[in-house]
Amino acid sequence: xxxxxxxxxxxxxxxxxxxxxxxxxxxxxxxxxxxxxxxxxxxxxxxxxxxxxxxxxxxxxxxxxxxxxxxxxxxxxxxxxxxxxxxxxxxxxxxxxxxxxxxxxxxxxxxxxxxxxxxxxxxxxxxxxxxxxxxxxxxxxxxxxxxxxxxxxxxxxxxxxxxxxxxxxxxxxxxxxxxxxxxxxxxxxxxxxxxxxxxxxxxxxxxxxxxxxxxxxxxxxxxxxxxxxxxxxxxxxxxxxxxxxxxxxxxxxxxxxxxxxxxxxxxxxxxxxxxxxxxxxxxxxxxxxxxxxxxxxxxxxxxxxxxxxxxxxxxxxxxxxxxxxxxxxxxxxxxxxxxxxxxxxxxxxxxxxxxxxxxxxxxxxxxxxxxxxxxxxxxxxxxx
Numbered sequence: 001x002x003x004x005x006x007x008x009x010x011x012x013x014x015x016x017x018x019x020x021x022x023x024x025x026x027x028x029x030x031x032x033x034x035x036x037x038x039x040x041x042x043x044x045x046x047x048x049x050x051x052x053x054x055x056x057x058x059x060x061x062x063x064x065x066x067x068x069x070x071x072x073x074x075x076x077x078x079x080x081x082x083x084x085x086x087x088x089x090x091x092x093x094x095x096x097x098x099x100x101x102x103x104x105x106x107x108x109x110x111x112x113x114x115x116x117x118x119x120x121x122x123x124x125x126x127x128x129x130x131x132x133x134x135x136x137x138x139x140x141x142x143x144x145x146x147x148x149x150x151x152x153x154x155x156x157x158x159x160x161x162x163x164x165x166x167x168x169x170x171x172x173x174x175x176x177x178x179x180x181x182x183x184x185x186x187x188x189x190x191x192x193x194x195x196x197x198x199x200x201x202x203x204x205x206x207x208x209x210x211x212x213x214x215x216x217x218x219x220x221x222x223x224x225x226x227x228x229x230x231x232x233x234x235x236x237x238x239x240x241x242x243x244x245x246x247x248x249x250x251x252x253x254x255x256x257x258x259x260x261x262x263x264x265x266x267x268x269x270x271x272x273x274x275x276x277x278x279x280x281x282x283x284x285x286x287x288x289x290x291x292x293x294x295x296x297x298x299x300x301x302x303x304x305x306x307x308x309x310x311x312x313x314x315x316x317x318x319x320x321x322x323x324x325x326x327x328x329x330x331x332x333x334x335x336x337x338x339x340x341x342x343x344x345x346x347x348x349x350x351x352x353x354x355x356x357x358x359x360x361x362x363x364x365x366x367x368x369x370x371x372x373x374x375x376x377x378x379x380x381x382x383x384x
Contacts, residue, residue, distance in 0.1 A: 046078035047303045048098035049107045049133070050119065053086035056181070056218030057246060058272050060109070063292040063351070068107075071300035077307050086217065088115040095119035099126045105303045107131045111217075112183035113138040113322075129306040133299050136185045138322040143306075145318055146299040146330040148290045150186050154193020156336040157241060157267045160286035162197060164265035165207075165239050173238035174210040175201075176230050178223055178251065180243040182214040185321075190243055190269070198241065210234050215247055223250035231258065240266045245275030245287055252283045271337055271345045273352050279339055280357075280365040289335045289345050298330050339369055347372045 049068055054061035065081045072079035080098065084091035088111050098106060099122050106123040108130070110116025116137035123130050124141065132142040165173055175198065180187025201207035211230040215223045223246070231237060231254065242248035248268035255261040261283045268275045271289040278284035305312045314328035337345055345351045354372030358365075367374045 043102050044078055045102050045104050046080050047072060047105045047107065047307055048103035049079060049081040050091060050094050051081065051083045052109050052111045054083060055086055057244060057270050059270055059292055064296060067293045067296035068300060071297050075300065075304045077304050084111060086111065088112065091115045092118045095122050099123050099128055103128060105129050105131065105306045107133050107299055107303055108137070109133045110135050110137045113140060113185065116140050131299055131302055134186070134295060136318065136320065136327070138185055138320060141323065141325065142327060144302050144314060144330070145327045146295060146302065148295070148332045148334045150189035151193040153269060153288050153290070153334045154190035155197065156288050156334060157269065158194035158197035160336050161239055161241055161265055161267050162201065164285035168265065170238055172206065172208055174208045174234055174236050175239040175241060176210040176237045177212040177241045178227060178243060178247050179214045181216055181218045187243060194241055210237050218244060218246060220246045220250040223247040224254060227251045227254045238264055240264060242267050244269040245272040248284055249274045249278060252278055271351060273356060276342060276345065276352055276357055277362055279342060280362055280369060286336055286338045289337045291349060294332055298332065302330070342369070342371060
């Protein structure tokens with residue numbers, strides 16, 4: 001592992017090109033376009049943010065850069081946000097560019113702990129404060145960590161799946177598990193959270209443990225291949241613990257081909273557009289909403305204080321399982337989302353706006369399930 005770390009760090013240190021979110025050509029991308037890249041300009045004192053990719057979850061290209069930029073704009077603190085697009089070498093090179101060009105605070109959502117640690121080490125050498133965002137960098141030594149209670153995320157998924165299977169009257173169903181990326185510590189925390197309730201069901205003989213696989217880099221294409229193999233080996237799978245909505249959607253597409261969609265309950269996470277669409281169609285039984293705006297606001301609040309040379313006080317700590325060190329931890333609460341409370345995401349928080357969700361074939365389903373303003377619209381129709 002140390003050799004890999006040194007090799008990735010060397011890539012960053014040997015980089016000859018300065019990597020920023022925008023250059024003289026203006027080809028920077030735009031948060032509104034989903035690129036996840038925005039910049040306050042190179043060389044200025046600012047906060048640097050490096051996001052991982054746009055494939056593992058849509059949030060990284062859309063919600064996180066939008067909410068982070070808004071939070072820093074409100075505080076009048078310049079920010080540069082760059083998405084590494086799944087490229088570990090670019091992740092480290094971006095960190096090197098940032099710490100060498102005026103960044104006063106570095107926030108990262110790592111691709112893995114090796115490249116994440118390399119990025120954090122570059123900041124440490126310059127005595128730049130660091131924040132792990134959403135994903136803890138194992139042995140990374142970040143000064144702060146902002147995320148959700150990831151064990152609880154997994155627990156919510158397990159209890160959601162159990163409830164869905166019980167509602168279908170499933171008798172000793174075979175349950176498949178498609179975990180997140182093995183390089184993501186969060187994926188391991190999610191699994192710890194959902195394994196406890198599921199193992200109780202397996203041990204009691206109420207459920208049968210089916211195939212259990214990790215999905216490299218949270219890649220939906222990889223999830224598709226894995227689940228096709230799972231169904232081939234165990235055609236009677238009747239429940240799927242899918243670690244996020246992207247993996248869940250991949251599973252659902254395979255189930256459609258077998259005409260098992262809606263029959264086999266599937267979980268998810270992130271309350272993405274595709275996840276909510278699958279809730280409306282009845283093909284996904286639940287997702288987990290992690291209010292990205294809340295996470296972004298909390299990370300920005302810490303960073304703004306650090307930018308202004310203040311030392312924030314954080315009530316909680318989280319033990320890094322690899323280094324044994326305790327990291328000051330801003331822990332946020334996730335929420336299970338089903339059709340029964342989908343309006344928490346759509347109407348209340350407008351995380352996925354009604355206008356985005358309720359169109360095309362989903363419009364009738366939104367009306368049927370009283371999503372957003374359709375409750376009021378139906379009442380008005382009755383009054384008339």
